[in-house]
Amino acid sequence: MQPSPFGPPADWPVDDLIGYSRGFDAGLVVAAYRSGVFPMPIGRGTMGWFSPLQRGVLPLDGLRVSRSLRKTIKRYELRLDTAFEEVLDRCADPSREGAWINREIRTVYTELHRAGLVHSVEAWTADGRLAGGLYGISVGGLFAGESMFHDEEIGRDASKAALVGLVAVLRSAGGAGRLLDAQWRTDHLATLGVVEIDRFGYLERLAVALRLDPPEWRTGPLDATLRHQDPATD
Template sequence: MEEPSEVSSPFGPPAHWRRDDLIAVSTEFDRAMVLAAYRSGVFPMPAHRGLMGWYSPLRRGVLPLDGLRVTRSLRKMTARYQVRVDTAFDEVLRRCANPRRDGGWINQDIKRVYGELHRAGVVHSVESWTMDGRLAGGLYGVSLGGLFAGESMFHDPEIGRDASKVALVGLVDLLRGAGPAGRLLDVQWQTPHLESLGVVEMDREEYLQRLHRALQLPPPDWHPSEQS
């Protein structure tokens, strides 16, 4: 499916943005704005009192595709799961939006718009399934050209806490297999957990330069399939 046509940035030139992770808020929130935001190096997260916040971190978390740290135990765990693409997007989104999760931020507006973008072929899920057919974990994010902007991930603690990491391994393998060099796996912010997996930080200006180049690349093949 073709990606929607490019729209102009609603945020103005980056040189005029606030020197803060949060660069804008809006009452408006729709598919066109979200696409324009990612192409501009910005992503949404709900703010207070019904406002949508728009963020471009001064220090951006990025996972180099050759820098994922796969421990011996994680490599063993990959053999326990099947990694699939886009076979249970709605369930992955629902599990990521579980309000009981610490730091939960995915509201109804996010679910509605990202669901629309999934049906448009722009937002995708990568899922870890047990051999007996249970969804154990997964992640979802936005794919535009050579950019994949990871949004959220989950695992089922009753099945296996490494299932989300296995999905990440599958995502990295898919992006690396797409070639050429210059693809960008954005994770928004570096956390201690993500740092342990190989996530590094870059300043906003470098990220925007990398993003411009990544957007010129062809997207990966997101046809639903079993990845491993």
């Protein structure tokens, strides 16, 4: 693993927040993810850099899909990278509880999307409306999920459907050694199979993942053979 711009992990604080900066750009963001660190704003003009002591990850063979979700998924067409900016806008909606995506985040992640490093997975209704989706950064065999949303009126379980699609993309590239980072395990994410590993366990897995090639991100509808991969069912 390349040297971290945040110094040796052994010297990081015993806290999820390991540093902060005034500067913020695409190069620093990529270097941070390669170091096991991700950004979130912590105040006006200040970016916090986090490496949780207990990291949420979703094992690719551990995704839990309920029978009701399996039925709901069939309502949607899953697509890759066809509406990234709209997904980002919906995730950034300031009326959402816990909204954190600010102008700096939007600018840099849009730049990284155009560079082919940030991707969206979208769930569309049969009549062509965006019902839900997610976005995150893909570096080597790491996919770090950033945010997800669903439309309250038309998007029942649409963000979960997008997650199923994401796992299919990652598994299609060969699941061994790949890492799906969920940042923190919440009660909601736990129902989908997200588990916790400690910081240094995560960094060990990250070092393996970064040696892998990224998945092939093809803009457009998710291949039917991928979306019908058989995840675990509760």
